[in-house]
Amino acid sequence: MKRGIKMKRHWFGFFLIVLVVIGTCVSYPYLPEQVGTHWNYKGVPDRFANKSYGLFLLPAVMLVLYLLTMILPKIDPKKSNYERFQVTYFRIMNGILIFLFLFQAAQITSSLGIVNPKYVVPELVGLLFMFIGNLSPKFKPNYFVGIRTPWTLASEEVWKKTHRFGGKVFVISGLLLLLVPVIPAGIQAYYCLAVIVICIALMVLSSYYYFIKM
Secondary structure (H helix, E strand, O other), X not given: OHHHHHHHHHHHHHHHHHHHHHHHHHHHHHOOOEEEEEEOOOOOEXXXXXXXXXXXXXXHHHHHHHHHXXXXXXXXXXXXXXXXXXXXXXXXXXXXXHHHHHHHHHHHHHHOOOOOHHHHHHHHHHHHHHHHHHHHHHXXXXXXXXXXXXXXHHOHHHHHHHHHHHHHHHHHHHHHHHOHHHOOHHHHHHHHHHHHHHHHHHHHHHHHHHHHOO
């Protein structure tokens, strides 16, 4: 039964990769030779790449992540713990694949002049943070997924408390990132950087705090 569930989740990731490759190939002839890979706060591309590279980079990343999803539980020193959060593990990995899929769609549609990435990319990142935050409390100790500090890996109790707190921090950070499009354009980059840095700092410091309070 578990093997059947696992295969279904593997097929979902494979389906997304096939879909993104088909969509990229179909749109390829209609795109300019140089496509944007980074955009400024106005949503104007300020970094470009040849479309043969720029368009297939994210599908390649998705393929690598898909393969890692199957490999990591087999090579992790704490691999026995994966059985304890198997459903959550596949949800988080497939959720990241969905994020990359949507990011690829944003790159293609922005190159076609259909959408402005300044309104799409921050929303995607914010939703990803919220998605991860909601699943974080269900993570079990491992070396690849979650808030991995020396203190969380040293104690399962510290791991549990840190991920409960970290999940809330991720959700709040995601909500703050959803506000980026309405933040004054000149400070958007600093705002995003501040949110992410504070989010990471809180998670690291909380893991140390819970460790010394044991």
